Amino acid sequence: MTAASRIDTTRPHTARIWNYWLDGKDNYPVDQAAGDRIRALHPGIGDYARADRAFLGRSVRHLAGEVGIRQFLDVGTGLPSADNTHEVAQRVAPDARVVYVDNDPVVLTHAQALLTGTPEGRTAYADADLRDVDGVLAHAARTLDLSQPVALMLLGVVIFIEDEAESYSLVRRLMDALPSGSHLVLSHTITSPAMPDVDEAVAFWNENGTPKLTQRTPDRIAHYFDGLDLLAPGLVSCNHWRPEGDSRLPPEVAMFGGVGRKP
Template identity: 80%
Template sequence: MTDIASRIDTSRPHTARIWNYWTGGKDNYPVDREAGDRIRDLHPGIGEYAKADRLFLGRAVRHLAEQEGIRQFLDIGTGLPSADNTHEVAQRVAPDARVVYVDNDPLVLAHARALLVGTPEGRTDYLDADLRDADAILAAASKTLDLSQPVALMLLGVVIFIEDDEESYAIVRRLMDALAPGSYLVLSHTVTHPDMPDVDAAVAFWNEHGTPKLTQRTPTAVARYFDGLELLPPGVVSCSAWRPETPSADVAMYAGVGRK
């Protein structure tokens, strides 16, 4: 734990902690709250994006567990534990579901060990790894998940940290290529959109002051992550518009679910 603590930088705002602040969590520092408030000044709706993305996660996992029979989830870029984490949603439907979380944030690691505890019938595990280390992630995840059977690959708000487009597409393809037919990709991504110029300003502020830096992509570029997959309706849309329980305004986080 001492080694983990030494890796936590409280002098600069960090994405996972700001996200935690916006969603009402307490695992953040004054520097994160200050940056979060400044970003919210630039784009008042930004906090709703975080909540909408979290609700999308719940709807997608619940659909895959209930309607598609998925019992294995590989959640990369987990973020700080919150209400209705992937294993909680999945194991509520299927107590025997298995979930592997992956993140490289030391604060996430510190909390994951205490909070990500699943049902007796299922299993949860946590890997301290970077999205770019696809082969290492797959090798370690195979100790908990049976990769010869369908897996839901969860990439919510994480490929935004891969600046190079082709590298980001290659990483997602590498991960999906290793999964069995019948597997799913669940992905969300911050977008740049002509109708939402304040989002660009907020991201520019973040990239100047925070860490790690974010890369926005167009909705069309986000859809490319699903090339070769069968997209579930309604396709790649604002995450608030993906099978919502109640109608809500679009946000600049686009998402989709695709089947291999």
């Protein structure tokens, strides 16, 4: 069965709705309708989709530029958009190597768009599941040197792992396989009494869309960075992580992110 034949266009899908909120074209009317309904429940949803994307760009620029990381493992890639990980990294360091990992048939049909890059660097794509840590690492090792520091990118992906212990274990096992100097870049939807409309929007999604999402509090999300040195400013709203330009911080969004270094 091909990836395209596995795509269900009768039900809204997370990757396509996210693409819709980012003004992409890889979505269907069913995704647009669900996206509009969620936006009605939580008007700021588009803001945190954009904030998460901008967080990716700032974190990758920092790691490739100031830290000198030359290898990136992006798990849970999502649909290609502007400024994908390899584009940001190779703009700073043309010799950067990037491996994308996803097992979503929607994303797989667009994988070819990710298989581009600079002549000096390398870009690869693997069809694998976050839960298959050994498989992810085996795919990564074909392009990356896992004896050298790697930036593990887990943006908006552990939200799909409902079991708390399993989600922590998966992140820990991936980081344990990477050497000192590697970094974890992670973002996650939060639940907070200050943002009740987010809970309502997620509840609507989990009743109508696929795959289902799990929210966590900032304190629970912080545990993904246990054993790592969390870079300033810590785990914060994605639009508050080292913002560029205007020094005034915008209102928090319900997507928190952080970057941690493995000692």
